[in-house]
Amino acid sequence: MGATNTSGKWGDFAIRTGSAVLLVPVVIALAWLGGAWFALLLAVFGVLMALEWVRLVNGKPDLIQQGLHGAAAAAVPWLVLAKLPGTAFAFIALAWVASLLWLLSRRHGQARAALIGLPYIALPVLSLALLRADATHGLSALLWLMIVVWSADTGAYLVGRLVGGPKLAPQISPGKTWSGLVGAVTGAALAGGLLGRVMDLPAIPPLVALAGLLAVIAQLGDLFESHLKRQAGVKDSGKLIPGHGGILDRVDGLIAVALGVLAIGVLRSGTNNIAAALLLW
Known part of the structure; x- marks a missing residue:
C-alpha cells in the first residue's frame, strides 16, 4: 500500500x-x-475512494464524475443485500455509460482516465459485498x-x-x-x-x-x-x-x-x- x-x-x-x-x-x-452494517461500511469506503480517485486522475474535483462513481459504489452493496446482484452489475454498467458520455462531451484527455474508476472502485465493492452475502x-x-x-x-x-x-x-x-x-x-x-x-x-x-x-x-x-x-x-x-x-x-x-x-x-x-x-x- x-x-x-x-x-x-x-x-x-x-x-x-x-x-x-x-x-x-x-x-x-x-x-x-454483516447485513446493513457491512453494506454501510462498503458504501462509505466506496464513496471516499470515488472522491479520491477522480481528484487523483483529474487533478481537481469533478462533481459529475465523483457523483457517478460515488453513486455506483454506494448503491452496489445495498443491491447485493437486497439479493439483486444482477441489478448491481447493471447499475455499474449504466453509470459507466453515463461516465463515458460525460467524458466524451468534455473532450478532455486526462479526464477520461476517470472512466477506469467505475470498474476500479465499484467492482471491488461488489466483490466484497457478494463475498459476505454468502450465508454459509x-x-x-x-x-x-x-x-x-x-x-x-x-x-x-x-x-x-x-x-x-x-x-x-x-x-x-x-x-x-x-x-x-x-x-x-x-x-x-x-x-x-x-x-x-x-x-x-x-x-x-x-x-x-x-x-x-x-x-x-x-x-x-x-x-x-x-x-x-x-x-x-x-x-x-x-x-x-x-x-x-x-x-x-x-x-x-x-x-x-x-x-x-x-x-x-x-x-x-x-x-x-x-x-x-x-x-x-
Missing part, C-alpha cells in the same frame, strides 16, 4: 501501527455483523481474504525494510524491493494456510498457493496506484489516514485482490457462490 514517509526507514512505523490498531477492529466488527461461507471467506491481504502488506513492509536489496519497480515506486515482494508472498501464504487449518477447510495446499498469488496481485495493485500518483505528481491519494495517506493508499492492494476474487468466483461458480469458490478447492 502507499504510505506517507517520515524521517528514517522506520519513521512511520508507530503512526502506521496506531492507525491499523484503530481501524482493523472496526472493520472486523462490521464484517462480523461468507464471513469465513471475507475474514480469510482480509487477513491474507493484511499479512501480505505487513510482510512486504517488514521484510522490505529489514532486508532491502534490489528495487522492484524503481521508476514507479522507489521504495518497493524484491525482498518486500518475497515477504508479501510468504506472509500471505503462511496466513492463508494457518487460517485454513483453523477454519478446518478441506484443501490447505491450494489455499496456500492462492494466498501467495493474491499477495502478488496486491503488490501489482499497489504499483498501479503508485503509477497514478507519480503521473499526478502527488505522494498520497489523500490525507485521511495518518501514516497511510488516503483511503486508496490503504486499500490499493485489497482493490486488486477483490477484483481477482470476483473473477475467480464468477468463473468457478457464478455470483451466488463466490465465497465457496474462494475457500473450497
